Amino acid sequence: MKKQEFIQTYLPLAQKAGEAFRINPVVILAQAAIETGWGQSELCLQYHNFFGITAYGRKNVWWTGGCTQLSAHSLSFRTYPDPLHSFMDYARLIRYAYTDAADASYNPAAFALKIGYSKYISEVNGDNREAYRRMLVSISRDIGKLIAN
DSSP states (O other): OOHHHHHHHHHHHHHHHHHHHTOOHHHHHHHHHHHHTTTTSHHHHHHOOSSOOBSOSOOOSSOOSOEEESSTTSOEEEOOSSHHHHHHHHHHHHHHHSHHHHHTTTSHHHHHHHHHTSTTSOGGGTOOHHHHHHHHHHHHHHHHHHHHO
């Protein structure tokens, strides 16, 4: 899937989740792009998990408890019946577990700093917080330009 196609396909879901949970849809879509490799990851394609959300925590209206492991020793990840459930569960998680990031979401650089250095990013999984932060700012900027046209 090309970047433009990813944006056109999933921007409406990011907008719906953003409206429901008062989060900038640009940063939602940017995070989905990072976590899925612009819609190419197995977790996204087979299980509709666009944000790499693990299967920990309580079930809710958007996640009914389904999970999968991508390999024998991997973490368990949430599975969803469709992309909308993933976008809504992500926005719910950010709004209630990372409130300061959610509140800063209309300033993508501030959001990226708060989420990049939060428990959302797992260095145990090999994530590099600073690289993630820079990538989130850059992709948010690019998405913002594309949807403004």
